[in-house]
Amino acid sequence: MPTGGATTYTGPVEDYLKAIYELERSTGSAATTDIAHRLEIAPASVTGMIRRLADQRLLDYEPYRGVRLTETGLRVALRTIRRHRVIETFLVRVLGYSWDEVHAEAERLEHAVSDALVDRMAAALDEPTVDPHGAPIPTREGTVDEAHYASVEELAPGERARVVRVSDEDPARLRYLGSLGLTPGVTVMVAARAPFDGPITLRIGSGRRATQQVVGPSLAHSLLVERLRTPHRPPHRPPHRPPQRPPHGPPLGPPG
Amino acid sequence: MPTGGATTYTGPVEDYLKAIYELERSTGSAATTDIAHRLEIAPASVTGMIRRLADQRLLDYEPYRGVRLTETGLRVALRTIRRHRVIETFLVRVLGYSWDEVHAEAERLEHAVSDALVDRMAAALDEPTVDPHGAPIPTREGTVDEAHYASVEELAPGERARVVRVSDEDPARLRYLGSLGLTPGVTVMVAARAPFDGPITLRIGSGRRATQQVVGPSLAHSLLVERLRTPHRPPHRPPHRPPQRPPHGPPLGPPG
DNA sequence: AAATATAATTAGCCAAGCCTAAAATTCTAC
């Protein structure tokens, strides 16, 4: 657990707050089962924990209605996320880790480093603003630039874009993306799309070193990009897309 | 907790094993109250924990008779100590920590780093053999060169020696030692000794940059040295020394 | 609107690590 002058929290508490932050951001709300799934624990355990977190004023909790981070909870979440991402960046840039190895290590170290150590790592890296997966690093003061990006899944044929961010949790997926050359900063162009959630053919890179690869909708969904000026850009038309995750659970219900 | 293929242990368990290792080494045995004092917890808590550690075959425990590390317990202790010392060395050499700041940080990180990370840090440091306080770093394979050194307290007037190791737990003491120039590698000579556990006057360094300082018996005790060939070295005669720690507790009884 | 499905909570349990107070054991002195 970090020592740093202020109150300290246990590893599990920090992981809950991080998970809730991410869920609030991406789906607008954090339901008990979402948290449980994310942390790979039983829903009943989540109920117990969020009651305690609510007692500590880290979140607002209305039974059966979900939770929301308080100001304090948000601050703790962002501090933990900053630690995680600074650590990942340090491991890659200073110790030669590959981008698929750092997440698990950071997931543990984020609870053990002091604020002073994070600051020293950040300074040694010249105050990085994004981690190796393109995720923004919150500042010491607790602000983040959480721009929301399109995913490759949303690009129309012919559109060009720059990869800005990929999901960092699955090492195998990261290795695969790496092998395709799909890393932040790289330019891609949608060469073709099969209908009905079919595979997307991407032109990766530019000029003579460009390659062409086919990615499935799941991979395309986790590849976040920034659109580039494209000659003859067609009007924005989201691709045909039936309800999410058909084989698994039902959708999560409307946010809020 | 470290992930590394093998079984993993909790932070508290690793700290117990480390403490027991150090106690066995320095006093020959590890008594319940010694462990309690070292870890700053109540003796009753120690009894509970060592019973569990004995169940796990990490140590042999005979009630009222103390404990001894098993082969397995020793291995875990040395692995943790290796982590601690590699981390300390890394923090000093790569991140610019001073030697009084690293112990607390390493005390937490030692339980969170993976074997892979320790190996990478060690490689980046060119496989260091001693930490910033002069303590030997166990190898990956679990061997240590635990030479036993004399302390400055044991030096006779006129003897010359090289500082090889200092106790790393008290930051204030480390800062003071640093301010006197008493760091591993430095040469010292006992210029004078006051009798009855009195202060020791040391000539620190050599040549024109040498300084002279007076240290008390407590500080002298924690300064470990290697004797150097000295002109006219007097026969080995330990200084007059009444029973250890007179004001505190009684001595620990014979080892074994 | 009732039936069903899903989500969430409650009830009761457990292990790890800590605590204090009381009892037991061992050591030390006389």
Add this chain to the structure above:
DNA sequence: GTAGAATTTTAGGCTTGGCTAATTATATTT
């Protein structure tokens, strides 16, 4: 060899963070 001191263990309790099974609340169908 016994009294007193010190050490160690036992007894009983607490918090954290998990679990399963059962129940209750909410959503979705029909």
